[in-house]
Structures are given as structure tokens and as C-alpha cells.
Amino acid sequence: MNIRTQVLLWGAQRVSAAVLALCVIVHLATIVYAVRNGLDAAEILGRTRGNPSWAAFYAVFVAAVTVHAPIGLRSILSETFGWRGRGLDVAMFAVALTLLTWGSRAVYAVFGA
Amino acid sequence: MTALKVAVWRGGESGHFQEFEVPRLASQTVLDVVTYIQRSLDPTLSYRFACRVGMCGSCAMTVNGKARWTCRTHVSRVAVDDRLELAPLANLPTVKDLVTDMSAFFDKWAAARGRFRGDTTRKDDFARVKPDSPRRKLVDEAIECIGCGVCYSSCDVVSWNPDYLGPAALNRAWTLCNDVRDVDRRARLEAVAGDAGCHACHTQMGCTERCPKQLSPTAAIAGLKRAALAAALKGEL
Ligand code: SF4
Ligand code: SF4
Ligand code: FES
Secondary structure, three states, X not given: OXXXXXXXXXXXXXXXXXXXXXXXXXXXXXXXXXXHOOOOXXXXXXXXXOOHHHHHHHHHHHXXXXXXXXXXXXXXXXXXXXXXXXXXXXXXXXXXXXHHHHHHHHHHXXXXX | OOEEEEEEEEEOOOEEEEEEXXXXXXXXXXXXXXXXXXXXXXXXXXXXXXXXXXXXXXXXXXXXXXEXXXXXXXXXXXXXXXXXXXXXXXXXXXXXXOEEOOHHHHHHHHHOOXXXXXXXXXXXXXXXXXXXXXXXXXXXXHOOOOOOOHHHXXXXXXXXXXXXXXXXXXXXXXXXXXXXXXXXXXXHHHHHOOOOOHHHOOOOOHHHHHOOOOOOHHHHHHHHHHHHHHHHHOOOO
């Protein structure tokens, strides 16, 4: 991976971290609200389904996770196990695709279906 | 007079600690202790020093588990129950006893383009750099490095990633990036960016906590990260 890409990944991880910080707060507040008010799954889905704001929020959340997690995992794996080079980069790209797939399914479940 | 119990690393990469008893003196430095052992107890002990006044950067060792310059470290500040444990610097191969091979450390200064390159000749006038200009001030904060290797030895990222340039080389690169006379900035940013360079730093500040000159390589590295990102976004890397 060339130097420029490495640096841009670092920048992407910083930006996605800031986005994640906001998303996690909103997500936790939502959980607390749902639990406090005793909402069950059907009631929660009743409010989120067809609501474009929730869809947009969780789409952003999933995008941030997709960007942030593989970049961090890449550093952890290379520092802990000495794994470097193309194999690692391909594997991390696969992790990103997996996260994106699972995340998109979840967004689809709370919004559409 | 009380005596200090001093455990000293003997051997190379593999070896053992040897115990010595050294008379405790007023205002004694750790380097005084090592020198006493070599001059009076065991002349085969190897260690390095030169200036004895905190300028040359050659006397750093691991003292009770932490990297320190020994010529300016008083025994009273570091001895626990009149005990000292002296070992060579971590993150560098041990040659013998308290002497490490510092080649990798200095090779990385070269790899980080730690050398000034100007484009004027002796026929040109002196460059005039205002002492209170912002970039000159950034240089001031980082320039007093004595190349002791304490930061390098205290950095976990160096031990996890042997290619990592390390705090001292990056700190040096940062001073040159802020030198308005230097013409190598772009190539230097490329040399210090990315996985083996400044972007590998975890900002844990081990280097900054231990640097005997109270420099902050962490701040220098943060400056390099931003400068390199700006260059990458502009397509200059
Ligand atoms: S701040 Fe960076 S360079 Fe300094 S010890 Fe920590 S990881 Fe190493
Ligand atoms: S930055 Fe500080 S600890 Fe590191 S080599 Fe220079 S003087 Fe020593
Ligand atoms: S002997 Fe020169 S810095 Fe300690």
C-alpha cells in the first residue's frame, strides 16, 4: 500500500471516530429511552420502519463502522502478530465488506422489510 | 557509611544480573556508581559515557526498569531501599553489559531525512529568521535533543513494529520541516508518513514522559501527522 493511501486511511479513521462518537451517544440514548418506556421490539420497529431519518442515521453509523473498524484492526494485527503487507490489506478489505453487508441488513431490517 | 546494592546486567542478549556493593556517597549519580564498579570492582564491565554533564547523550541505561540518562540522575532520586538495577537500553540489541548497538536508532534518523538541505551558497546573504516567528518557535521546542535514545527505548510502538522510525528521528524531522531554509520538506514528509512513520504513533507519550531534555516528541509527531495528511489531501505525497 502506498504512503499516500496509508496517510489517507489514518485521516479516514480520525474522521470516522468523530462520527462514531456521536452515533454511539445517540444510539445509547435511544436504547435507554426504549427500555425506560418499556417498548418491545414490535413497538420499536413500528416507529423506525418507514422513517427516513432513522434509516439515514443508521446508514451513517454503519458507514462509520465500516471505515473505522478495519483500519484499527489492521494496526492491531500488525503490531500484535507482525502481520503486514498485501495479505493483511486484502483481509481487512474483506472485513470491511462483511461489516458493510451485516450493517446494511440491519438498517434494512429497522427501516424497510 | 551505607552501601548500595547494585544489580548490573552482564553479557549480551542473553546474560544475567551480577550483584555489586558500592559505597553510598552524597550527590552520587548513577553514572558515578557504574564508574566505581568498573574502576574499583570489575574492570571488565562495559558501559558508555563521554561528557558527564548531560550533553553528549551516550550514557543512557535502564535504571530500575526505566530508561534514563545516568550522568544526571541522582541515586537518591531512583534507588529503592538502597537498591539499583542497571540494564542496557531496551529496543536496541545489547553488545555487552550496558552497551547497546545504536545503529538502528541512528539509521532511522537518516531514513527520516534528518539532515538539513538548503539551496543557498556561501555567496548568498545570511537567512534572516525571526526568533519569534511561529515556525522558529516550533523548532525551539524540539531542537535540544541530545540523541540519547531514552525515548526510543521507552516507546512500545518501537517494540511492536521494528520498522517504526521512533520518536527521536521523527522529532528531528519535525524541526527540519519547520526550518524555513530547508528545501527537502516534501521528500521528508513522504519519508516520515504512514505505517512505519508518524502515523503509527499511539500518542501514549512514553517518550515525552521520559525525555531527559523535557522535549515532547509526541507533539512533534502530532505536527507531522497533520502536515502529512494535508500534503496527502493536496496530492503532494
Ligand atoms: S507518543 Fe508515540 S513515539 Fe512517543 S512513546 Fe508513545 S507511541 Fe512512541
Ligand atoms: S528526544 Fe529526548 S529522549 Fe529522545 S533522544 Fe532526544 S533527548 Fe533523548
Ligand atoms: S555522559 Fe554525556 S549525557 Fe550523560
